[in-house]
Amino acid sequence: MPDGQFEVLAEAAHAGDRLDRFLAAAIGTLSRSRVKALIEAGHVSRGGAPATDPSETVRAGMRYRVAPPPAVDATPQPQAMPLTILFEDRHLIVLDKPAGLVVHPAPGNQDGTLVNALLAHAGEELTGIGGERRPGIVHRLDKDTSGVMVVAKTDLAHQALSTAFATRDLERAYLALAWGVPSRPAGEVDAPIGRHPTDRKRMAVVTRGGKPALTRFATERAWGTGCALLRCRLATGRTHQIRVHLSQIGHPLVGDPVYLRRIPAAARILPATARDALLAFPRQALHAESLGFRHPATGELLRFAAPLPPDMRGLLTLLDGNPP
The missing domain is CATH 3.30.2350.10 (Pseudouridine synthase)
Structure with a gap:
């Protein structure tokens, strides 16, 4: 199986499931909305034939292949900068952002941002969010606010964390x-x-x-x-x-x-x-x-804290x- 592609065999228990929901759950690193977009764009096959309807029902014993196109590089360029990483796995990064660091490129701050630093730090580990190889910024701290931030590395983590922030299902x-x-x-x-x-x-x-x-x-x-x-x-x-x-x-x-x-x-x-x-x-x-949230893949409750920076101390x- 080529890198970045997925092959899934549907078992009897999956018969009748909606295709995009089944594939998203089976793959585990792509959100349902991303899988739906891949199906509609022709990047999913069923027994070697194209499967282009996200709502079609799954057939038991059928082998499905998902072949996402390579993630395109994000417009911001990688720039190596020191980062204080509190936690990292294949799904997300939790870090202690220093005061003075802009989170995302914008007019007047086109480089030297946290996104530039994360592109250099995570590199090829970024599997693509919406088809673009970039870190998933789910919340922001003002340039001159320091402290704990979480950033998604996968499309699934980005969607789950965005939902948690939108519904306030977390602790800050x-x-x-x-x-x-x-x-x-x-x-x-x-x-x-x-x-x-x-x-x-x-x-x-x-x-x-x-x-x-x-x-x-x-x-x-x-x-x-x-x-x-x-x-x-x-x-x-x-x-x-x-x-x-x-x-x-x-x-x-x-x-x-x-x-x-x-x-x-x-x-x-x-x-x-x-x-x-x-x-x-x-x-x-x-x-x-501090920041507490449930891990988007495991459901484990995680909590992280960052001490006051030297200037406030x-x-x-x-x-x-x-x-x-």
């Missing part, structure tokens, strides 16, 4: 260093998020046209009333959700270049050394601390040494 926790201290030790912000009405580069809590968004938070540590380290859990996954919601309740993130519009009043409470360091912090102080150390 972030650590955020925010100005001021919430009045309650724990709470939630339930407010829809959409594009800012006058600044299209920003998101905002909106009264119409937004998408539901829910963020739960708890105060882990506080330094007087000057700032607090919050653990945030997402019940939804909107763009800039934590940054928008915390700003909305009066506790914007330290260093946030978009949602921190003026020097917070809480800054006056802190000693000059700590205050100056927080005001000079060059990025939003947000870290994706340095702020906490400075605050501890300069209490209000």
Whole structure:
């Protein structure tokens, strides 16, 4: 059997099954939608004859062959860069993304991205997502947010993980260093998020046209009333959700270049050394601390965590040494 092709013998138990569903389950690395597309494109045969109807019923004793065309190279080019890999198998990669790394090529960031690095790292192990040899980005962290990310290596993993993120069938926790201290030790912000009405580069809590968004938070540590380290859990996954919601309740993130519009009043409470360091912090102080999800192939519940990066740890150390 040539590399990348699959041959499947249907047994009596499979008789009557829908063809695309049967082949996807038997192969295990291609999603049903990908198998359906291959059938319709003429890349599946039944007993040597073309099988072009994804809904046809499976015949017991019939031998089916799936011959996907070679995956074409993605437009982004491989670029070797150091990566902190937390877990990897043939289905997925879990990594600790550093702050400052853009996830996907875009205008202004055509190379030097996480996708470029993953193309170099995984290479031929990428079996093709939608027929293109590329890593499957199922969620993104902002350029200047650090922490745990999962990336699919196969079409099946990409579809399963995308569904898990869409239905929130997973666990995510972030650590955020925010100005001021919430009045309650724990709470939630339930407010829809959409594009800012006058600044299209920003998101905002909106009264119409937004998408539901829910963020739960708890105060882990506080330094007087000057700032607090919050653990945030997402019940939804909107763009800039934590940054928008915390700003909305009066506790914007330290260093946030978009949602921190003026020097917070809480800054006056802190000693000059700590205050100056927080005001000079060059990025939003947000870290994706942990991620838990079910493995797309085995169903095993996996959990991963990444420690605070050195720049955020340095702020906490400075605050501890300069209490209000």
